[in-house]
């Protein structure tokens with residue numbers, strides 16, 4: 001048979017040759033007659049021929065990726081021959097547990113290594129699932145009756161349970177809450193040697209048995225199984241299992257291998273893989289919980305951090321506090337059920353920078369928690385704030401070590417005068433124990449020193465001073481600090497007096513709005529004082545014991561404003577360094593990366609932030625970011641061209657291109673554009 005075909009072929013070829021030579025001869029003749037005219041045509045013909053040869057030899061995608069051959073003669077594996085031989089074995093799922101959990105069901109298979117997995121899902125119509133289930137229920141019931149008659153109590157109970165389950169399923173399908181599916185799972189393993197293939201098969205089998213899934217090689221069906229596992233949607237192995245809708249959902253791969261954490265809040269999408277990026281700000285895998293967000297104006301920094309805050313409040317119960325320089329976090333506070341505090345010359349809100357709180361500290365030896373009052377630290381913090389205030393908006397160079405010394409001394413004296421010592425009880429009013437018992441009204445706090453009371457002390461000390469070296473500094477302070485004192489109607493007296501509110505625990509979002517303060521000096525000063533106050537009243541209260549501690553976040557938006565003030569920078573650094581111990585995440589958000597880069601003192605903030613989010617950058621600044629964070633050319637280039645809400649997320653060592661897409665509902669409270677907000681109203 002084959003030979004006959006061949007002979008015919010040869011005949012055919014001869015015929016073809018004959019026609020060709022005939023044609024050629026005729027062609028030659030005509031060329032002789034109309035030489036010049038036909039020349040062009042002949043050339044064109046030649047070109048056409050060229051093209052068809054090129055086309056003929058062009059390789060398709062298949063030619064490029066196909067191996068030399070596949071040997072499918074073995075019963076339990078395939079041999080793929082290319083430059084090296086690779087072995088493939090397909091396995092199918094033979095047995096399954098009765099229930100499966102999300103998202104673990106096939107995870108060990110998907111992440112096993114060099115494997116391909118196909119899952120075929122076919123819905124079963126309501127009609128046939130109802131009929132089948134009814135039939136099955138009848139069978140189970142008759143078996144149960146037999147078991148009951150035999151007195152086999154255990155079996156009877158088991159069958160009764162099965163019947164109830166089947167009935168439940170039938171009813172939920174009838175009600176439209178559930179549905180049945182038929183599904184088969186095929187997995188192909190690859191290895192470079194047969195021994196390795198056997199080993200991998202055994203390993204996969206052990207791995208899957210942990211979740212009670214039994215696998216079997218597709219014995220004598222390797223070729224069909226291999227083809228079924230190709231992306232042709234052609235299932236040739238009909239070994240199916242029945243799933244209901246809930247268990248079917250557990251089959252979808254939900255893995256996040258590149259960046260982020262297994263649990264956490266959805267922060268955005270990975271632009272390269274399309275997968276959601278889950279981010280857990282307090283994950284154990286992070287060295288610290290701090291975060292920096294850099295980007296040019298309008299890049300979407302505030303929107304990104306608001307999205308993060310809102311989602312982590314709702315989904316993970318993380319409490320946040322914002323130092324709001326632009327007055328844009330009020331709506332977030334409202335939406336999350338928090339509080340919004342406005343600090344301005346006209347509001348009656350007072351924040352007392354002298355407030356001191358006990359600090360919970362864990363005893364190294366006994367492991368017990370103990371409250372302590374660290375007055376020395378507090379004196380230092382207050383001194384720093386007062387020094388900044390004394391320097392004023394002109395950042396006067398008249399303020400030096402001597403001035404600082406005067407301030408520190410008088411601050412310490414203030415606490416002494418109020419009898420506040422390292423004893424925790426010293427912040428409460430002493431009472432007559434005989435009249436009031438322990439539970440009566442609780443303990444009452446003492447009044448704290450204030451800038452006003454401190455200023456009075458300063459006046460007295462200035463008068464008493466006989467040392468000529470100090471004379472100038474006293475008179476400078478007396479003059480300059482007056483503007484912060486309420487009694488003299490100071491312009492910036494909002495820090496003088498007893499605090500009018502408390503930073504309570506269990507509030508989802510506290511916003512301290514300082515946007516109404518004058519921008520050049522009053523606002524950064526308020527940022528610094530508030531930072532110190534927040535440390536005292538919000539952070540220090542948190543336990544050092546991770547089990548007991550709440551998860552808290554402190555947001556400092558527009559942080560570049562702080563940079564010209566050394567005391568403020570110092571405080572930011574300290575906070576960044578000490579935050580982790582108190583289970584607090586400091587989030588620093590800023591434009592002007594260059595300013596951070598050039599300031600040596602603020603490097604701690606950068607180095608102690610394990611999470612970094614870079615949104616769109618100005619060309620002038622990208623060089624610095626590239627250098628500090630060792631970005632590739634591609635990454636750096638991306639950051640100068642990306643759109644709003646897009647950027648580079650670095651979590652520890654991992655990097656991903658992220659797109660943050662807040663929902664419409666979220667935009668109702670995270671929008672920063674005042675025109676947009678007005679439009680919505």
Ligand SMILES: Nc1ncnc2c1ncn2[C@@H]1O[C@H](COP(=O)(O)OP(=O)(O)OP(=O)(O)O)[C@@H](O)[C@H]1O
Pocket residue numbers: 295296297298299300301302303304591644645646660661662671672673676
């Ligand atoms: N992911 C996003 N998707 C869509 N629009 C966004 C996104 N992020 C920000 N925007 C829009 O871009 C504008 C600016 O955003 P945003 O206020 O967050 O910028 P910013 O980086 O904080 O700027 P600035 O440094 O000036 O404070 C807003 O109007 C906001 O609605």
Ligand SMILES: [Mg+2]
Pocket residue numbers: 301302303557672
């Ligand atoms: Mg902003």
